[in-house]
Amino acid sequence: THFGFATVPESEKVLKVGAVFSSVATSYDTMNDLMSLGIHRLWKDSFVRSLNPGSRLPRHDIDNKSNGWNILDIAGGTGDIAFRMLDHATNINKDRETRVTVADINSDMLVEGEKRSLETPYYKSGRLTFMQANAESMPSIPDNSVDLYTVAFGIRNFTNKQSALVEAFRVLKPGGVFACLEFSRVSNNIFNEIYKRWSFSAIPLIGQVVAGDRASYQYLVESIENFPSQKEFRGMIQAAGFMIPGQGYENLTGGIAAIHKGVKP
Ligand code: SAM
Numbered sequence: 001t002h003f004g005f006a007t008v009p010e011s012e013k014v015l016k017v018g019a020v021f022s023s024v025a026t027s028y029d030t031m032n033d034l035m036s037l038g039i040h041r042l043w044k045d046s047f048v049r050s051l052n053p054g055s056r057l058p059r060h061d062i063d064n065k066s067n068g069w070n071i072l073d074i075a076g077g078t079g080d081i082a083f084r085m086l087d088h089a090t091n092i093n094k095d096r097e098t099r100v101t102v103a104d105i106n107s108d109m110l111v112e113g114e115k116r117s118l119e120t121p122y123y124k125s126g127r128l129t130f131m132q133a134n135a136e137s138m139p140s141i142p143d144n145s146v147d148l149y150t151v152a153f154g155i156r157n158f159t160n161k162q163s164a165l166v167e168a169f170r171v172l173k174p175g176g177v178f179a180c181l182e183f184s185r186v187s188n189n190i191f192n193e194i195y196k197r198w199s200f201s202a203i204p205l206i207g208q209v210v211a212g213d214r215a216s217y218q219y220l221v222e223s224i225e226n227f228p229s230q231k232e233f234r235g236m237i238q239a240a241g242f243m244i245p246g247q248g249y250e251n252l253t254g255g256i257a258a259i260h261k262g263v264k265p
Contacts, residue, residue: 047081071146079117099127138167179259184257
């Protein structure tokens with residue numbers, strides 16, 4: 001059973017993406033571990049380490065006060081990235097003021113995230129907020145208000161990726177950072193062959209056997225295949241107005257995933 005996303009109207013696509021994530025919400029973490037052989041944890045760790053949340057921002061040296069970072073984690077789902085960023089700020093940078101808003105379009109994913117937050121020190125700490133929102137338009141978030149915008153394995157599911165990038169640009173403060181962790185393109189041909197075989201056969205099968213849902217995982221594989229290459233995506237970030245630091249992206253595990261960054265001038 002193929003979703004055939006390319007042929008369905010946009011409004012229908014939104015409904016289908018919603019159904020996919022409602023259906024996978026409770027098995028989401030287990031499935032990630034199985035499908036990526038646990039490697040997604042290492043990617044997320046290295047994503048957060050590279051952002052160094054809670055470290056002193058240059059503008060705090062100017063006004064000589066630190067109020068921590070205001071972080072917006074879009075498509076934050078079950079809170080994986082948010083918890084890691086708060087851990088990093090607290091334990092590495094001794095910063096207890098940095099706070100994260102987890103925004104996701106899907107309430108079932110947010111419910112899972114809130115459940116998981118009960119087991120963290122951040123529950124009711126005032127440093128963690130959950131919010132239902134569509135990344136393409138977030139009227140409740142003011143212009144120039146966010147220090148760091150993160151999106152991990154989310155943007156490939158958005159209907160209009162470019163408008164989400166423009167919205168990210170709007171909410172970030174000047175000097176604020178856009179950071180994206182997403183599946184990308186494998187550069188080595190032999191490795192790519194092995195990876196494609198794994199993703200096209202094993203992932204839908206694991207979905208069927210473990211989560212009883214082949215179609216959702218088939219969709220996930222297709223969405224990875226359809227996502228732009230590292231360089232194309234870098235161009236989209238630039239087109240939204242961002243400055244691109246250095247090469248603009250860093251490959252993880254040979255390009256299975258990549259970290260992209262942009263800075264708002
Ligand atoms: N960031 C988490 C992680 O790394 O484990 C969750 C990633 S999950 C693969 C993708 C998430 O994107 C889902 O929770 C889904 O509900 C959310 N999503 C899809 N479209 C969205 C949109 N337009 N705005 C906000 N979130 C969206």
